[in-house]
Amino acid sequence: MDRWSGKVAIVTGGYEGIGGATVKKLVSHGMKVVGCARNEEKLKQIASEINGKGQGEMFPFKCDVTDESNILEMFKFVKEKFGAVHxxxxxxxxxFDSPISSGDSQKWKRILDTNVLGLSICSREAVQLMKETGVDDGHIVNINSVAGHRVVDKPMYAASKFAVTALTEGLRKELRSANTHIRTTSISPGYVKTEIFHKIYPDDTERVEKLLKSGEDIADAVLYAVSAPAHVDINEIIIRPVEQAL
Ligand SMILES: NC(=O)c1ccc[n+]([C@@H]2O[C@H](COP(=O)([O-])OP(=O)(O)OC[C@H]3O[C@@H](n4cnc5c(N)ncnc54)[C@H](OP(=O)(O)O)[C@@H]3O)[C@@H](O)[C@H]2O)c1
Incomplete structure (x- = not known):
């Protein structure tokens, strides 16, 4: 991870769960990490817990990825403060548990706005800023899901994650055509014990208890992908708890 020390990262959803664990690990490796989410108070609380312990630093930034103007403001902040993103x-x-046969179309829209369009707009802005500032060895990591490879339940969520599989591979091809060395990785977790399950199944503690221990296992995969030698492009990682059958 030495080459990343002092470099700049953006982690969306960056204070709890997989994002929070990723922010902590990147900061511990000396990176300047902009952690964004909608809850500014929680972002600031995590930043105060992390900062001052090592070389890196977390910079909280309030940003709702379903609002394009918020994303553009975040990239403006990054460009002005750091000059680049790596x-x-x-x-x-x-x-959401919101079936196709009977679900709430507003919930479907929120899933697609967040998981597909928010991710796409952030990716576009990151690649544009990398090109503009001569960052030829940048990296875009998408936190996908095993739901992006097979459908079990929550079909609209699965559709959004199948889209992430397509978008990661599509961006990889675009970057190759443009002769850049910017890399793309899709990391697809199975069950991970994070807040997301309390949000989907607030009364099902038994299901939550069986999950992977924390987002740390997934954050380790992010480090693995970005620390690969410059000539190695790790495109897809699927990580399940050993007990997970589906
Ligand atoms: N946990 C799992 O088992 C699992 C499995 C496969 C894939 N994943 C994927 O892993 C990623 C992280 O999940 P997690 O389990 O760590 O979830 P989590 O604990 O619920 O954390 C999600 C984070 O995303 C932020 N967020 C949500 N909507 C946002 C928006 N519109 N704009 C900006 N930030 C937003 C949340 O903060 P705010 O609410 O404050 O905005 C929160 O920080 C997701 O993409 C999820 O699909 C998770």
Whole structure:
């Protein structure tokens, strides 16, 4: 991870769960990490817990990825403060149990706005800023899901994650055509014990207890992908708890 020390990362959904664990690890490796989410208070609380312990630093930034103007403001802030971005981790994501046969179309829209369009706009802005500032060895990491590879339940969430699979590979091809060395990685977790399950199944503690221990296992995969040698492009990682069958 030495080459990332002093470099700039953006992690969306960056204070709890997988995003929070990723922010902590990147900061511990000396990176300047802009952690964004809608809850500014929680972002600031995590930043105060993390900062001052190592070389890196977390910079909280309030940003709702379903609002394009928020995303543009965040990239403006990054450009003005740091001059460049080297790593984007598209982690912000939501899920609802909202069937296709009977579900709430507003919930579907929120899933697609967050998991697909928010991720796409952040990716576009990151690549544009990397090109503009001569960052040829940047990296875009998308936190996908095993739901992006097979459908079990929550079909609109699965549709959004299948889209992430397509968008990661599509961006990889665009970057190759443009002769850049910017890399793309899709990391697809199975069950991970984070706040997302309390949000989807508030009364099902038994299901939550069976999950992977924390977002740390997934954050470790982010480090693995970005620390690969410059000639190695790790495109897809699927990580399940050993007990997970689906
Ligand atoms: N946990 C799992 O088992 C699992 C499995 C496979 C894939 N994943 C994927 O992993 C990613 C992270 O999930 P998690 O389990 O860590 O979830 P989590 O604990 O619920 O954390 C989600 C984070 O995203 C932020 N967020 C949500 N909507 C946002 C928006 N519109 N704009 C900006 N930030 C937003 C939340 O903060 P605010 O609410 O304050 O905005 C929160 O910080 C998601 O993409 C999810 O689909 C999770």
């Amino acid at each position: 790593l984007l981790v598209n982690n912000a994501g939501i899920a």
